[in-house]
Amino acid sequence: xxxxxRSELQSSESYQELSDRLRFLRQNVSSVVxxxxxxxxLYISPFYLLFSVFLLFPTLYTIYLSVFSYEGPAxxxxxxxxxxxxxELTIPKISNLEFVGLAHYESLIFSDSVFHLSLFxxxxxxxxxxxxxxxxxxxxxxxxxxxxxxAKGLWRTLIALPVATGMVAYSTVxxxxxxxxxxMINQVLMSVGLDAVPWLTDRWMARIxxxxxxxWRWMGYNMIILLAGLQxxxxxxxxxxxxDGATMWQKFRFVTVPQLRPVLLFVIVSSTIGTFKLFxxxxxxxxxxxxxxTLTVVQxxxxxxxxxxxxxxxxxxxxxxxxxxxxISIVQVRRGGAAQ
Amino acid sequence: xAQIELTKLRKEFSTExxxxxAVEDMDLQIEDGEFLVFVGPSGCGKTTTLRCxxxxxxxxxxxxxxxxxxxxDQRARDRDVAMVFQNYALYPHLSVEDNIGFPLRIxxxxxxxxxxxxxxxxxxxxxxxxxxxxxxxxxxxGQQQRVAxxxxxIRDPEVFLMDEPxxxxxxxxxxxxxxxxxxxxxQLDVTTVYVTHDQTxxxxxxxxxxxMDDGMLQQVGTADDVYRQPTNEFVAGFIGSPNIxxxxxxxxxxxxxxxxxxxxxxxxxxxxxxxxxxxxxIRPEDLYVASDGSVPSEINVVEHMxxxxxxxxxMGDVELxxxxxxxxxxxxxxxxxxGFDEEDLYLFDATTKESIKTKTGETALxxxxxxxxxx
Amino acid sequence: xxxxxxxxxxxKFGSYAFLLAVVTLIVVPLYWMIVAATIPQSELFSSSxxxxxxxxxxxxxxALQNRxxxxxxxWNSTLIAVVYTLLSMLLCSMxxxxxxxxxxxxxxxxxxxxxxxLVLPIQALVVPLFLLVSTLDLLNTxxxxxxxxxxxxxxxxxxxxxxxxxxxxxxxxxxxxxxTELQIFYKIALPTMIPSLAALAVILFINQWRLFLxxxxxxxxxxxxxxxxxxxxxxxxxxxxxxxIMVGTTLAIxxxxxxxxxxxxxxxxxxxxxxxxx
Numbered sequence: 001x002x003x004x005x006r007s008e009l010q011s012s013e014s015y016q017e018l019s020d021r022l023r024f025l026r027q028n029v030s031s032v033v034x035x036x037x038x039x040x041x042l043y044i045s046p047f048y049l050l051f052s053v054f055l056l057f058p059t060l061y062t063i064y065l066s067v068f069s070y071e072g073p074a075x076x077x078x079x080x081x082x083x084x085x086x087x088e089l090t091i092p093k094i095s096n097l098e099f100v101g102l103a104h105y106e107s108l109i110f111s112d113s114v115f116h117l118s119l120f121x122x123x124x125x126x127x128x129x130x131x132x133x134x135x136x137x138x139x140x141x142x143x144x145x146x147x148x149x150x151a152k153g154l155w156r157t158l159i160a161l162p163v164a165t166g167m168v169a170y171s172t173v174x175x176x177x178x179x180x181x182x183x184m185i186n187q188v189l190m191s192v193g194l195d196a197v198p199w200l201t202d203r204w205m206a207r208i209x210x211x212x213x214x215x216w217r218w219m220g221y222n223m224i225i226l227l228a229g230l231q232x233x234x235x236x237x238x239x240x241x242x243x244d245g246a247t248m249w250q251k252f253r254f255v256t257v258p259q260l261r262p263v264l265l266f267v268i269v270s271s272t273i274g275t276f277k278l279f280x281x282x283x284x285x286x287x288x289x290x291x292x293x294t295l296t297v298v299q300x301x302x303x304x305x306x307x308x309x310x311x312x313x314x315x316x317x318x319x320x321x322x323x324x325x326x327x328i329s330i331v332q333v334r335r336g337g338a339a340q
Numbered sequence: 341x342a343q344i345e346l347t348k349l350r351k352e353f354s355t356e357x358x359x360x361x362a363v364e365d366m367d368l369q370i371e372d373g374e375f376l377v378f379v380g381p382s383g384c385g386k387t388t389t390l391r392c393x394x395x396x397x398x399x400x401x402x403x404x405x406x407x408x409x410x411x412x413d414q415r416a417r418d419r420d421v422a423m424v425f426q427n428y429a430l431y432p433h434l435s436v437e438d439n440i441g442f443p444l445r446i447x448x449x450x451x452x453x454x455x456x457x458x459x460x461x462x463x464x465x466x467x468x469x470x471x472x473x474x475x476x477x478x479x480x481x482g483q484q485q486r487v488a489x490x491x492x493x494i495r496d497p498e499v500f501l502m503d504e505p506x507x508x509x510x511x512x513x514x515x516x517x518x519x520x521x522x523x524x525x526x527q528l529d530v531t532t533v534y535v536t537h538d539q540t541x542x543x544x545x546x547x548x549x550x551x552m553d554d555g556m557l558q559q560v561g562t563a564d565d566v567y568r569q570p571t572n573e574f575v576a577g578f579i580g581s582p583n584i585x586x587x588x589x590x591x592x593x594x595x596x597x598x599x600x601x602x603x604x605x606x607x608x609x610x611x612x613x614x615x616x617x618x619x620x621x622i623r624p625e626d627l628y629v630a631s632d633g634s635v636p637s638e639i640n641v642v643e644h645m646x647x648x649x650x651x652x653x654x655m656g657d658v659e660l661x662x663x664x665x666x667x668x669x670x671x672x673x674x675x676x677x678x679g680f681d682e683e684d685l686y687l688f689d690a691t692t693k694e695s696i697k698t699k700t701g702e703t704a705l706x707x708x709x710x711x712x713x714x715x
Numbered sequence: 716x717x718x719x720x721x722x723x724x725x726x727k728f729g730s731y732a733f734l735l736a737v738v739t740l741i742v743v744p745l746y747w748m749i750v751a752a753t754i755p756q757s758e759l760f761s762s763s764x765x766x767x768x769x770x771x772x773x774x775x776x777x778a779l780q781n782r783x784x785x786x787x788x789x790w791n792s793t794l795i796a797v798v799y800t801l802l803s804m805l806l807c808s809m810x811x812x813x814x815x816x817x818x819x820x821x822x823x824x825x826x827x828x829x830x831x832x833l834v835l836p837i838q839a840l841v842v843p844l845f846l847l848v849s850t851l852d853l854l855n856t857x858x859x860x861x862x863x864x865x866x867x868x869x870x871x872x873x874x875x876x877x878x879x880x881x882x883x884x885x886x887x888x889x890x891x892x893x894x895t896e897l898q899i900f901y902k903i904a905l906p907t908m909i910p911s912l913a914a915l916a917v918i919l920f921i922n923q924w925r926l927f928l929x930x931x932x933x934x935x936x937x938x939x940x941x942x943x944x945x946x947x948x949x950x951x952x953x954x955x956x957x958x959x960i961m962v963g964t965t966l967a968i969x970x971x972x973x974x975x976x977x978x979x980x981x982x983x984x985x986x987x988x989x990x991x992x993x
Contacts (some may be wrong), residue, residue, distance in 0.1 A: 042815035045868035046806045054863035056962035143730045157975040164971030168946040169964030228914035262876040277836045301839045318839040325834040417893040429884035433906040447893030
C-alpha cells in the first residue's frame with residue numbers, strides 16, 4: 001500500500017519534471033523566434049496554398065474549355081471510364097478542340113430550353129425547400145434549446161442522423177418509399193382508403209418529392225448548426241426581455257433572431273449554394289424526370305460532360321451556374337449584413 | 341519597479357473615412373512607485389495612453405521609456421508590465437489556480453512546484469485561497485476581480501496598469517476594493533497607472549491625477565492641486581462633486597456683473613484689467629447664505645443628505661448647486677441670497693478658458709494649525 | 716386565458732409532441748432501413764412488408780464482406796474523414812481566427828475570395844480535377860480526397876463568425892502575460908471556442924463522409940473505396956443487392972452516431988459566460 005502511493009508520487013513528480021522541462025524548451029524556442037511579420041497571412045496561407053494547387057487550375061481550365069467545342073468521336077478515346085450503379089463517367093482525352101468563342105453562352109442564354117428548364121427547376125426547389133428547411137430546423141433547434149427538454153442528446157442525434165446515410169442508401173430508401181403503387185407511402189395511403197399519389201410521375205409532385213427528400217436529409221444538419229448558435233446567446237438577454245414583459249414571440253423576434261443572425265445567414269447561404277449544386281437526389285430518385293421536370297443545373301452539366309461528352313458546353317454551363325450562385329449569395333450576404 | 345516617461349507621445353487612428361488623434365503630444369513623467377490616475381470623460385484618450393504604455397497599441401510618434409530604457413517598439417510581453425482589464429478577462433477554460441499561474445507558466449523558468457507555491461501565496465494575499473479549483477464563471481464579480489489582480493501581481497511586474505478595474509462592481513464593493521487596491525499598491529510598491537472616468541475614485545486613490553480631455557493632457561497634480569489650482573475651466577468643471585458652478589460675467593472696472601443681478605466687486609481688480617468678460621467659477625461648498633451676498637437665486641429642490649444639504653437653485657438661466665449645512669433648509673421656490681469669499685473664487689479667460697485666478701491660500705496655514713492642535 | 720402553470724404544461728406538451736413528430740418522420744425511413752438490413756431480400760418484396768427486424772443481419776453482412784471487403788471500406792472512410800476533420804479544424808480555425816481578430820492589409824478582399832470559392836461546384840469541376848490529381852500522381856491515395864478541401868471555406872466562414880465573439884481583452888490579457896501570438900491561438904482562442912469547434916467537427920466529418928462523385932473518380936482501386944463508392948458497386952445491372960446496401964448504410968451511420976455521442980459534452984451552454992461581459 002505505502003509503496004504504491006510512493007511510486008505514484010514519484011511518477012507524478014517525474015511527469016511534472018518532464019512537463020516543466022518541455023515548457024522551458026518551448027520558452028527557449030519562442031524567445032529565439034522573432035516576432036513573425038504578417039502572422040495573419042501565415043494563418044490564412046493554407047487556404048490559398050491548397051486553393052492554388054487544387055482548385056485554381058480546374059477553375060481556369062473550365063473557363064478556358066467553355067469557349068471551345070470538343071469534336072472527338074464520343075467514347076472512342078478516353079482516359080478513364082467508370083461505371084458504378086447508374087453513374088456513367090467517361091473522361092475523354094481532350095483533343096480536337098475547336099475555338100467557338102462565346103457561341104456556347106449564346107445558345108445557353110437564348111435557345112437552350114432544357115437549360116432554362118433546369119434553371120427553373122433549381123429555382124423552384126430553392127424557393128420552396130430552403131425556407132421550409134430553415135424554418136423547420138430553427139423550430140427544432142429552439143425547442144431543443146429550451147430548459148425543460150430531457151434527453152437532448154438523444155433527440156439531437158436522432159434528428160441529425162439522416163445526413164449520415166450514404167447517397168445510395170438514402171436514395172434507394174426514398175425510391176422504395178415513394179415509387180408507384182408498390183411504394184410504402186402509397187400502400188399506407190391506399191390501405192386507409194385514400195388515392196395513391198403520383199409522387200414520381202407527376203411533374204409538380206416529383207418536384208415536391210425532391211423537396212421532401214432533401215429536407216429529410218439536411219434539416220438535422222442545419223439544426224445542429226443553429227443549435228450551436230443558439231447556445232452562444234447570453235441568457236441575460238432573455239431574462240432582460242422577460243422582465244420587459246416580452247411575449248415568447250417577441251423574445252424570438254427581438255432577441256433570438258438578431259443574435260442568431262450570423263449563424264442564420266451562414267445556414268441560409270450554405271443551403272442556397274447546396275441547392276444550386278443539387279445533383280445526387282434528383283439523379284437517383286427521379287432521374288431528372290418526368291420530362292426533365294426535376295432536372296437540375298448540375299445534373300445537366302453532368303449529362304453534357306460525361307454522357308454526351310460536350311466538355312466545352314458543360315464548362316459554359318458551369319460558368320453560368322457559378323455566376324448565378326455568386327449573384328444570389330452576394331445579395332443574401334449584403335441584405336443579411338446590411339440589416340445588422 | 342520603474343519610472344515611466346512619456347515624451348511627445350502621439351497616437352492617431354485612421355480608418356477609411358475618419359482620422360482621429362487619440363493622444364496628442366503628451367509629456368509625462370511617472371515616478372517610481374507612484375500611483376498615477378488618468379481621469380477624463382469617455383473618449384478623452386486615457387485608455388489609449390494606457391494601452392500605449394502597455395504595448396497593446398504602437399505609438400504613432402514619440403517615446404516611452406521605463407527607467408530610461410526605450411520600450412516604444414517593444415512588444416507587450418517584453419515590457420514586464422501587468423494589466424487588469426475592466427471586464428477582468430479571465431480565461432474561461434482555466435481554473436482560478438491556472439488563471440493566476442498563467443503568466444508564470446508562460447514566461448518564467450519556475451518549476452511547477454514553485455509556481456504552485458507562488459499561486460497559493462498570491463491567493464492568500466488576496467483572500468481567495470478557497471477558490472483555487474473553481475472556474476471563473478462560478479465566481480462573483482468581486483471574486484473575479486481578485487483573481488484578475490492575482491494574475492497581475494504574481495509576476496511581480498515593473499508596472500501595473502489598470503483599466504477601470506472597479507467599474508463593474510457595485511458601490512459598496514467598489515469602495516472596499518478601492519481601499520484594498522491602495523493598500524496593496526503601497527505594500528507592493530509598484531508603479532501603477534490607473535484609468536477611470538470617475539473623478540471621486542481618481543481623487544481618492546491617486547498620488548497624482550492626470551486629467552485628460554480630447555486627447556490632450558490638461559493637468560497633472562495631487563488631488564489638492566487639481567481641486568484648488570485647476571489650470572483651466574475644464575479641469576475645474578471635471579474635478580469636484582457636485583460640479584463647480586460656472587457662468588459668464590461682464591467686467592466693469594472692478595465689478596463683475598452676471599446673470600439675474602449678480603454683482604461682485606473684486607478686492608483685487610488687477611487680474612481682470614483689460615478684459616470685457618470672464619468666466620466665473622464658485623464651488624458649491626464655498627457658497628453660504630448671506631443677506632449681503634452677491635448671488636441672488638431661486639431655490640428649486642432641496643436634497644437632505646442627513647449631514648448636509650444640497651440646494652439646487654437658479655440664478656437667471658444659470659443652474660446653481662449649493663452644498664450647505666443640514667441646518668440650512670430654505671423653502672422650495674423661495675429666493676435666497678448666497679455669498680462667497682474672494683479667496684474661493686475662480687476666474688477663467690472667456691475665450692481660452694485658462695485660469696486667471698484660482699483658490700488662494702489657506703491650506704498650508706490650516707495644515708499647520710491642525711498639526712499644532714494635534715500636539 | 717390560461718394561468719402560468721397551465722401554459723407551461725401546454726408548452727411542454729406541445730414541444731414534446733412536435734419533437735416526437737419530427738423524430739418519427741426522420742426515424743421511420745431509418746428504421747425501415749435497419750429492418751431491410753436484417754431480412755432476406757426475398758421478404759423485402761413480399762406482399763406483406765415486414766415491420767420487425769429479422770435475424771439475417773450477420774448473413775447479409777457476410778455476403779457484403781465477401782463481395783467487397785467492407786471492413787476495409789469502413790476503415791478507409793473512417794481514416795479519411797478523421798484525418799480530414801482534424802486537419803481541416805486546424806486550418807479553418809487558424810484562418811477564421813486571423814480574419815476575426817487581426818487587422819491586416821487586404822483582409823476584406825482576401826476574406827471575400829474565400830467565400831467566393833464556396834460557389835464552385837465540385838461535381839462540375841471533376842474533369843479538370845481528375846486530370847490534375849493524376850498529374851500530381853495522387854490517384855488512389857487518401858491525400859487526393861483529403862487535401863483539396865482541407866481548408867474548407869465553409870469552415871473558415873463559420874470559425875470567423877464565431878471567433879468574432881471572442882473578447883479582445885482576453886487575447887490582450889494573454890499578450891500582457893507574455894504569451895506569444897501562437898500561444899494566444901492554441902492556449903486561449905482554441906480552448907474557449909470548443910463548442911464551435913465541436914459543431915465544426917460535425918460539419919466537416921459529415922461533409923467528407925458523404926462525398927461521392929469526386930472520390931468515385933479519384934479512388935478507383937477497390938482497396939481504396941469509401942463507403943458510398945462501395946455501396947454504389949452493389950447496384951449492378953443484373954441484381955440490386957438491397958439487403959447488402961442496407962447493411963452497409965446501417966454500419967455507415969454508426970460512426971456519425973458515435974461522433975455525436977462523443978461530442979455531446981462540448982455542446983454545453985455558454986462556456987464564455989461569466990468570464991467577460993461584452
